[in-house]
Structures are given as C-alpha cells and as structure tokens.
Amino acid sequence: MSTLVVGPGRAGRALALLHAQSGDETFLVGRSEGEWQAWATAHGIRPFVGFETGSAQTMRVAFAVSDSALEEVAMEAVSHFDGIAEKTVIHVSGIHGLSPLSSFSTLGAATGVLHPLLPFPENPSEAGLAGSLATLLASDQDKEKLLSWADTLGFEVIPFESEGNRAAYHLGLSLAANHVVASVGWAEKLLTPSLGSRAREAVLGLARVALDSVGNVGAAEALTGPVVRGEEETIAAHLAALDSSERGRYAGLLENVIALAESSGRLSAERAHRLRHIIRVSP
Secondary structure, three states, X not given: XXXXXXXXXXXXXXXXXXXXXXXXXXXXXXXXXXXXXXXXXXXXXXXXEOOOHHHOOOOEEEEOOOHHHHHHHHHXXXXXXXOHHHOEXXXXXXXXXXXXXXXXXXXXXXXXXXXEOOOOOOOHHHOOOOOOEEEEEEOHHHHHXXXXXXXXXXXXXXXXXXXXXXXXXXXXXXXXXXXXXXXXXXXXXXXXHHXXXXXXXXXXXXXHHHHXXXXXXXXXXXXXXXXXXXXXXXXXXXXXXXXXXXXXXXXXXXXHHHHHHHHOOOOOHHHHHXXXXXXXXXX
16 A cells, blocks of 8 residues: 655654554655655655655545645645545544545545544654554545554544534643643743752653543542642742743633632632632732
8 A cells, every 4th residue: 555644744754654664655745855855765755845746646645734734735735646536535633624625525535534642752753653542534435444544553543423623622632732741841940940850750750640640530539739628828829939921821720720629529619719819819
C-alpha cells in the first residue's frame, strides 16, 4: 500500500513514520524545502515539495496541516491526483469535521477524520501513536475503509456517529493537554526559587499522582487542596503572592477548581461564595 502524508510538521512526520514502519511506501509533502526532507529520506520516506507526479498514484492520502489551511490545501491537492474515486482520504484535525475534504468526497473518494488523542512531540519517534486512542468520523459507507486503515496503524478507535459539537470536543482535549502543560510550566516557574533544579521533578511527581487519582476515583473525588477545604486565608495568600497580571490568570484557574468542588458537593455554596468574593476583592 502507498500513502501520502501532506504536511511535514509534528503530526505529519509522526504519521509518515508510522506508515513507513508498517511497511507502506510513504510520501511526505511540504510546501517548501527544509530539513524535513533530509529527515524523511533518513527514515525511508520519499519527500516532495508540492504535489509531484511520483506521489499522484498513492491510494491513501492523509492531511496533517494547520486547521486554518486545511480546506485550502485539500482543494489545491485534489487536482493533482489520479483515480480519486479509488482513494481513501483523511485529515487529522480535531476542530474540523468532514467538510474540508468535500472536494475529494464529491469525486467519489472515501473520506474521514482520524484524530489521534495525544499531543505530538518534537521528535516523531517519540509520538507513541501505535496503541493510542483515536476518534474516527466517517459516513456509514466509508467507515469500514477508515477503520481498516486505523487498524493497520494500531490505533484503538472510538467511532463517532455524527459530527456533534467539534468545537467543544476539541476544547475538552485542549484542556486535557495544552492547559495542563501550561499549568505545569507555571508551577515549575513558581517553585524554582525554592526548589531550584528539583522543581520540575516535584511538579511532575505531584501531577502524576493527581492524574492517577483521577483515573481511580474521578476528578471530583480526586480534588485536594485549599479550595475544596474552603481555606480562605490560604487562597488570599496565594493571590497576594502574585503580581497583578498573574492574579488575573490565577483567578480563572481558581474558578474552575471552585466550580468542581462545589458541583461535587464537597464545598458548600456558602464557602464557594466566600472564595469567589476573595478573588473579586483581591487588588
């Protein structure tokens, strides 16, 4: 089987590497020359700048480009392929549904959205795609082809019955990955003056234990700390330790914690109100 991956960024390289390792003849397409070409060649992947003749015969096409460019790139690409009705085409964007691939589906191609549920690291060999969860959106008539493709790559697939609210879906995943990374980064910055080079180790240790607890008992029961205990003086001290710009950032995070503690029944409405008052009056 031959596969073409469009987009030589983190997601594209990880997908191309996974296909090459599974035995596919694999092509990687980028808009301009760069170090990604040498990387592709070194991993047995054929690099192309633009859609060249050598890649037009591929049976499977995967778009791994930015969300904003996806529809435009797909429309540009469709004119460069032969036998579109026999092709299977996916994109890996979490925010988009099937519509960006309509230029292919209207010509008979099987299309779908295969979205791996993990952040892509800088080094594609560390992506760990095989065995990871991925969601799949496809029409009933195309679903079997897409499931077969995902299975060859080793994904554990969660199929969608409909597009649903893609924005809310994507936001949930962003909260679980991007926002966690940002919070961990901020925690390390705050702890470095006290813990020095051990700050990151301490932060990651706490985060792992917290996430393990969520896995065991759920977020509501796993929540610990001064908010769920209603400790007003501690929250006030936290706010006072920050400059004005950081207090604004922290206030938003606090509201998430207060909402979870209150909705779980572990923090009374009265105590939640008092904590929110402390946030509002903090200078």
